[in-house]
Amino acid sequence: MKKIFISILLVLAFATSGLAVDWTLAVNKVSRAGHYLLWKVVCTSNGSSLAATDLVALMSNNLKQEIQGATEMIMTVSPGTGAVAPDTTIDVTLSNSQGTAIFTHTGYSNVADTTGIQLSEDYNNFFTIYDKFYLTLSDIGTAGDQVTLYFEAWIE
Numbered sequence: 001m002k003k004i005f006i007s008i009l010l011v012l013a014f015a016t017s018g019l020a021v022d023w024t025l026a027v028n029k030v031s032r033a034g035h036y037l038l039w040k041v042v043c044t045s046n047g048s049s050l051a052a053t054d055l056v057a058l059m060s061n062n063l064k065q066e067i068q069g070a071t072e073m074i075m076t077v078s079p080g081t082g083a084v085a086p087d088t089t090i091d092v093t094l095s096n097s098q099g100t101a102i103f104t105h106t107g108y109s110n111v112a113d114t115t116g117i118q119l120s121e122d123y124n125n126f127f128t129i130y131d132k133f134y135l136t137l138s139d140i141g142t143a144g145d146q147v148t149l150y151f152e153a154w155i156e
Contacts, residue, residue: 023050025135027058029066030150037066037153041135045086047143052095052134067133070153071126075117077108080146086110087141092149094119094127095134102127110140110147119151129153 024044031038041055056064079086089110094103102123108114120126140147 022046023053023137025050025053025055025058027055027060027063029060029063032066032155035155037070037155039063039067039151039153041149041151043135043137043147043149044084045137045140045143045145045147047139047141049139050135050137052093052099052136054132055135056129056131056133066155067129067153068131069128070155071128072119072151072153073126074152075119076150077114077117078148078150079108079110079112079140080148084144084146086145086147088139090140090147091138093134093136095136096127097130097132099132099134106138126154 023046024042026042027039028042029037029039043050056068059067075092077090077092079090087110089106090108091106092103092108093101095101103119104122105117135149137147
């Protein structure tokens, strides 16, 4: 009887942890003009912070072909508005294929766009995306709150 009770508790524990809802990340190409590529990540919160997540793994094959080897230059942080507006400021960390943070910035506005963010700020150079590119975000508030990150890249 004791074994059955413990087994039931274990099943319930695993089932409960499986109910946690992850962030929703939608990675899409916005446009391309010559060697320039504009792409975005729409991030919908689950009410907690976003652990390091590989954005390349979420890309369509076409976007992967364009983005891998591209140099990332500028980022825009665009918080959601109305019902999906973040409740607090936004912290962004970008990490390379090895998982090393190459861009970290805290305190982006949750009420206005922040544009022209130089991605060479921490790395002392513009970085290239290879087979992995990780995004980490702070807890931006209530589940369903959104922030969109726009990236401008140069393709050789």
